[in-house]
Structure formats: C-alpha cells, structure tokens
Amino acid sequence: MSSIFGIILTVICVFGGYMLAGGKLEIILHSLPYEMMIIGGAAIGAFACGNDMHTIKSTGKDILAVFKGPKWKKSDYQDLLCLMHELVRISKESPVKVEEHIENPEESALFQQYPRILASTQFVELICDTIRSMLMNFDDVYQVEELLDKQLEGMKEEALHGSHALQNMADALPALGIVAAVLGVIKTMASIDKPPEVLGGMIxxxxxxxxxxxxxxxxxxxxFANKVKSIREQEHYFYALIREVLVSSLHKNETQIAIEVARRSAPKHQRPSFTSIEEALKELRKVAA
Incomplete structure (x- = not known):
C-alpha cells in the first residue's frame, strides 16, 4: 500500500509542480510514447540480455512483492516456532518417530497443520535435511552451524538476484535517457530550417x-530495487529461525529454551509473544491427544 501511495505522490508532486510553475504537459505527452519506446525498450532488452530466465521470472515476482509485501506474516512466525518445537521434541524422545515426519512431510500430520509452510518446498527441505543430518550423528554444533550458514547464505544471495537486476537497470536508465535525447537532437538538427518555435518544441x-x-x-x-532487497532480507529472518532452534537444541538446551532463543531473534514487528506461543502449543497438544 505504501508503494502505491509513494508512486502516486511522486507523480503528483513532479508533474503538479511543473504545471504550477507554468509548464505545459502537451510537449511531454506528445513525446512520451516515443521516448518511452526508446528508453523502456532498451532497458528491457538490456535486462533480458544480461540475465538468465530464472532471474527474469524471479524479478517479476519481486515486483509483485513490492505491492504485496513480505510473504511471511506474524502468524507464520508463530506457526514455524510451534512446528520446530514439535520436531525437536519428537527427535529428542524418539529419532525413529521424527523420521516419519521428515522423510515424507507432505503426508505428515504435523506438517499438514501448517499448510503455508508446507507449500514452500525449499523451506521444508531445509528443515528436513538439517534434522536428517543431525540424526545421522552429524551432530557437532559447529558443523551444523556452518552447514546452515552456508545454505542460508546461498538462499539469501539467490533471493536478492531480482533486486540486483533492478538496481542495474536503474543505474542504466539515465544513460538510456541521454541516448533518447541525443536521437531527438539529431532529429532536430535535420530540421534546422524550421521556424524557431518548431525547433524549440523539437528540442x-x-x-x-x-x-x-x-x-x-x-x-x-x-x-523498487531497494524495496525488493528489504523484503527479501526480512523474509530471510524467517528462514534463519530454523538455524537458531536447531543450533540451540544441539547445545543441549531444553526445547522450550531453544524456541525462546529463536523467538527473540525474529524481527520485532513480526515477533509473536511468549504467551501466544504457549497457547498455540497447548492447542497443538490438545489436537494431538
């Protein structure tokens, strides 16, 4: 919503100020389609030339995210903490039982209680692969921490490809504007025999x-590039909660303490309260019973 407001405010202030200063929109409106074709076409063409298809598709999703906001909401943070609480608790009680959940999460009754999380294949794989590694006696805290850090760093870098691509386009647009202006000057110079008022309009x-x-x-x-970067970095905190829970658990902390460590690492405006987590876990136990 703030993005739409910002765009509208910018357009009103720029063109409104121009008109209040005595400027006429006719010359801008007359040249706009042709200049946009030159600048926009060159920018899109360069964007397509300089990026692979995966980046192009992800950038389209990033532009939509500017208006929709981050994918993960406050309720999702609470759901994730409850899910991780149960997975860690079960893994401590019985590694065999937790394997039933991580080997086939789509059919797991636990994962099915959180459909938004289950729908993110990459996210579910991160959870299951890490817990699977822990069950394979790959339980050295620093090894798991390094493994998760590298995987999370790769996920973050991939998520920021769209932001980088948009920023590169933004950096190129002023130069492309000069290209369009030079072409306009060439056109004007070819009509140097025209009256001054005509030449003035062409310039x-x-x-x-x-x-x-x-x-x-x-x-x-x-x-847009800055907003996309901000959104993807905010979403990265959601993925990082997995690391906080599992590393804290490997330090032999109680499950509740591991969840609390992760809860406090969540962004303040997305952080569920301690009480809400407790109530959600009580409801989860009632359903399981």
Whole structure:
C-alpha cells in the first residue's frame, strides 16, 4: 500500500509542480510514447540480455512483492516456532518417530497443520535435511552451524538476484535517457530550417528523454530495487529461525529454551509473544491427544 501511495505522490508532486510553475504537459505527452519506446525498450532488452530466465521470472515476482509485501506474516512466525518445537521434541524422545515426519512431510500430520509452510518446498527441505543430518550423528554444533550458514547464505544471495537486476537497470536508465535525447537532437538538427518555435518544441521533446531516464531511475526502478532487497532480507529472518532452534537444541538446551532463543531473534514487528506461543502449543497438544 505504501508503494502505491509513494508512486502516486511522486507523480503528483513532479508533474503538479511543473504545471504550477507554468509548464505545459502537451510537449511531454506528445513525446512520451516515443521516448518511452526508446528508453523502456532498451532497458528491457538490456535486462533480458544480461540475465538468465530464472532471474527474469524471479524479478517479476519481486515486483509483485513490492505491492504485496513480505510473504511471511506474524502468524507464520508463530506457526514455524510451534512446528520446530514439535520436531525437536519428537527427535529428542524418539529419532525413529521424527523420521516419519521428515522423510515424507507432505503426508505428515504435523506438517499438514501448517499448510503455508508446507507449500514452500525449499523451506521444508531445509528443515528436513538439517534434522536428517543431525540424526545421522552429524551432530557437532559447529558443523551444523556452518552447514546452515552456508545454505542460508546461498538462499539469501539467490533471493536478492531480482533486486540486483533492478538496481542495474536503474543505474542504466539515465544513460538510456541521454541516448533518447541525443536521437531527438539529431532529429532536430535535420530540421534546422524550421521556424524557431518548431525547433524549440523539437528540442523540448528531445529533453523529455533525459527527464524520463532520470525520473524512472530514481523515482521508480531504484526504489523498487531497494524495496525488493528489504523484503527479501526480512523474509530471510524467517528462514534463519530454523538455524537458531536447531543450533540451540544441539547445545543441549531444553526445547522450550531453544524456541525462546529463536523467538527473540525474529524481527520485532513480526515477533509473536511468549504467551501466544504457549497457547498455540497447548492447542497443538490438545489436537494431538
């Protein structure tokens, strides 16, 4: 919602201020389709040329995320902590029983209680693979911590590909605006025999290209890149909770303490309260009973 408000405010202030200062929109509106074709087409073409198909598709999802916000909500943080509590508790009581959940999570009654988490294949694999490694006597705290750090770092880097691609586009847009302006000047110079008022309009139209390149770079694409980066980094905290729970558990802490360590590492505005976690776990035990 804030992104839509920001775009509307930017457009109103920029073009409203221009009109209040005595500027006329006719010349901008006349040149806009052609300049956008040159600048936008070159930017999209360069974007497609410089990125693989996976990055292109993920960037499309990133742009939607700018308006939708982070995927994981406060309720998901609570669900994750409850899920990890049960998995850690079961693994301590009976490694055989926890294998029933991690070997086939789609059919696990425990995982099925959290459909949003279960729907994220990459996330479920991270949980199951790490617990599976722990059950294979790969339980050295520092080994598990290093393993998770590397995997989480790779996931974060992959998630930020779209942000990097958008930022590269934003960096290129001012130069592409100059390209459009130069083409407009070439067109003007070819009509040097025209009256001054005609030449003035043509030069003004050429300068629209420079304006659009800078405007799009710093008022739209650049902020989009920053917002995508912020969203993906915030979502990364959700994945990092797994590391906090499992590493704390390997330090021989009680399950409840491991969950509390992870809960406190969650972002403040997404962090569930201690009481809400306790109540959710009580409900979970009632269902299991």
């Amino acid at each position: 003004g139209g050429a300068l629209v290209g420079t304006f659009l390149g800078v405007f799009l770079a710093y008022s739209l694409v650049g902020p």
